Amino acid sequence: xxxxxxxxxxxxxxxxxxxxxxxxxxxxxxxxxxxxxxxxxxxxxxxxxxxxxxxxxxxxxxxxxxxxxxxxxxxxxxxxxxxxxxxxxxxxxxxxxxxxxxxxxxxxxxxxxxxxxxxxxxxxxxxxxxxxxxxxxxxxxxxxxxxxxxxxxxxxxxxxxxxxxxxxxxxxxxxxxxxxxxxxxxxxxxxxxxxxxxxxxxxxxxxxxxxxxxxxxxxxxxxxxxxxxxxxxxxxxxxxxxxxxxxxxxxxxxxxxxxxxxxxxxxxxxxxxxxxxxxxxxxxxxxxxxxxxxxxxxxxxxxxxxxxxxxxxxxxxxxxxxxxxxxxxxxxxxxxxxxxxxxxxxxxxxxxxxxxxxxxxxxxxxxxxxxxxxxxxxxxxxxxxxxxxxxxxxxxxxxxxxxxxxxxxxxxxxxxxxxxxxxxxxxxxxxxxxxxxxxxxxxxxxxxxxxxxxxxxxxxxxxxxxxxxxxxxxxxxxxxxxxxxxxxxxxxxxxxxx
Numbered sequence: 001x002x003x004x005x006x007x008x009x010x011x012x013x014x015x016x017x018x019x020x021x022x023x024x025x026x027x028x029x030x031x032x033x034x035x036x037x038x039x040x041x042x043x044x045x046x047x048x049x050x051x052x053x054x055x056x057x058x059x060x061x062x063x064x065x066x067x068x069x070x071x072x073x074x075x076x077x078x079x080x081x082x083x084x085x086x087x088x089x090x091x092x093x094x095x096x097x098x099x100x101x102x103x104x105x106x107x108x109x110x111x112x113x114x115x116x117x118x119x120x121x122x123x124x125x126x127x128x129x130x131x132x133x134x135x136x137x138x139x140x141x142x143x144x145x146x147x148x149x150x151x152x153x154x155x156x157x158x159x160x161x162x163x164x165x166x167x168x169x170x171x172x173x174x175x176x177x178x179x180x181x182x183x184x185x186x187x188x189x190x191x192x193x194x195x196x197x198x199x200x201x202x203x204x205x206x207x208x209x210x211x212x213x214x215x216x217x218x219x220x221x222x223x224x225x226x227x228x229x230x231x232x233x234x235x236x237x238x239x240x241x242x243x244x245x246x247x248x249x250x251x252x253x254x255x256x257x258x259x260x261x262x263x264x265x266x267x268x269x270x271x272x273x274x275x276x277x278x279x280x281x282x283x284x285x286x287x288x289x290x291x292x293x294x295x296x297x298x299x300x301x302x303x304x305x306x307x308x309x310x311x312x313x314x315x316x317x318x319x320x321x322x323x324x325x326x327x328x329x330x331x332x333x334x335x336x337x338x339x340x341x342x343x344x345x346x347x348x349x350x351x352x353x354x355x356x357x358x359x360x361x362x363x364x365x366x367x368x369x370x371x372x373x374x375x376x377x378x379x380x381x382x383x384x385x386x387x388x389x390x391x392x393x394x395x396x397x398x399x400x401x402x403x404x405x406x407x408x409x410x411x412x413x414x415x416x417x418x419x420x421x422x423x424x425x426x427x428x429x430x431x432x433x434x435x436x437x438x439x440x441x442x443x444x445x446x447x448x449x450x451x452x453x454x455x456x457x458x459x460x461x462x463x464x465x466x467x468x469x470x471x472x473x474x475x476x477x478x479x480x481x482x483x484x485x486x487x488x489x490x491x492x493x494x495x496x497x498x
Contacts (some may be wrong), residue, residue: 162194
């Protein structure tokens with residue numbers, strides 16, 4: 001295989017603005033999802049007061065979106081193989097819009113849950129397809145940057161959600177939280193129409209035998225004719241099409257199953273050694289992303305700050321805005337580092353910082369909880385600082401690298417459905433933390449809960465250190481070779497990247 005690195009010279013080092021524009025539009029669905037996550041953090045305070053629901057119902061309300069997103073992501077993998085990446089993003093927008101309308105209308109808990117579930121399916125579609133689309137239109141030099149844009153979108157959305165809590169929190173109890181949740185329907189509808197102006201993924205087009213269309217798209221997302229031809233040649237080789245074929249359309253071989261048929265057998269039942277390790281890496285990184293407890297901070301930061309000693313709804317909501325602002329700033333920084341520093345280094349530094357921040361947060365919350373005198377200002381200050389530090393380290397590495405890494409390591413034929421398995425695990429862990437955190441800290445104390453998350457982060461660091469080779473700068477078609485060497489081969493690759 002001819003690598004794209006060797007064939008395009010300096011042109012490939014330039015960011016293609018059309019490819020960047022496509023990735024930005026695709027990533028906007030993540031802003032809407034992030035908004036829903038952030039706004040629910042504060043909205044739950046008002047929902048609990050009006051609907052008179054107890055803590056278990058609050059946990060279910062927080063986590064049900066991710067349970068439904070799990071099924072949505074699995075469905076999206078096959079859907080995107082069948083109808084294409086672009087129309088799958090369109091479907092995500094429409095589904096999420098319907099969910100937002102139901103939540104904004106919700107006269108009772110049942111309708112609110114129905115809207116939350118509907119939105120969850122749309123979230124599953126969005127989380128699965130946006131990074132895959134961005135990876136497939138990007139060149140290797142800027143793939144990390146463009147594929148991390150959905151995570152940046154989530155951060156922007158979370159921050160906007162927290163700001164919405166403050167902005168609408170002063171309205172009447174009946175109106176405030178409904179506007180917070182329902183207003184997301186407006187950008188969902190606008191984005192749905194914007195998506196239709198985007199091109200289809202060139203890699204999906206090649207899988208369908210639509211070489212002429214793929215060539216046109218690649219010319220627009222590449223910096224030179226030579227780069228476009230090299231990328232097309234690599235994709236045709238992986239897709240099993242003669243690299244010298246210049247036809248605009250090639251009838252797909254019925255035995256090759258270009259709409260995702262038979263993929264589960266190759267992923268789960270009879271995977272090659274390389275595919276098996278790729279699947280373990282993808283599932284593992286998605287598992288650890290939420291097992292370290294970030295959703296506890298994003299969704300329940302008002303409760304954490306209240307436990308630390310902050311009182312009053314307005315102060316709690318303002319402190320939560322700081323979480324959203326920290327998340328946005330550090331994800332923004334990471335988008336410029338992921339292609340320069342590399343996925344692996346960011347991941348290891350990020351996880352080490354997470355371990356330290358969680359240990360300090362757990363210690364401070366334990367001290368505050370067992371102190372029965374006046375307010376411990378130093379402990380309260382350290383709780384806030386360590387919470388923000390945890391969010392900062394998480395978003396400088398583990399958050400964006402999870403989506404970048406898992407979207408680029410699967411072979412072309414297995415990418416959409418393989419990636420959807422990782423997203424399903426991601427949503428399952430998100431839901432597990434969302435729906436159990438209150439019960440967990442009531443059982444082992446809130447400080448104990450964060451010590452538990454710190455222990456999980458230690459396991460994550462060793463998992464990443466031993467199993468994750470660097471993928472920076474490699475073409476999508478070359479990455480599978482990294483996982484074909486076995487553990488000893490990957491260990492050598494790791495050493496050479498240090």
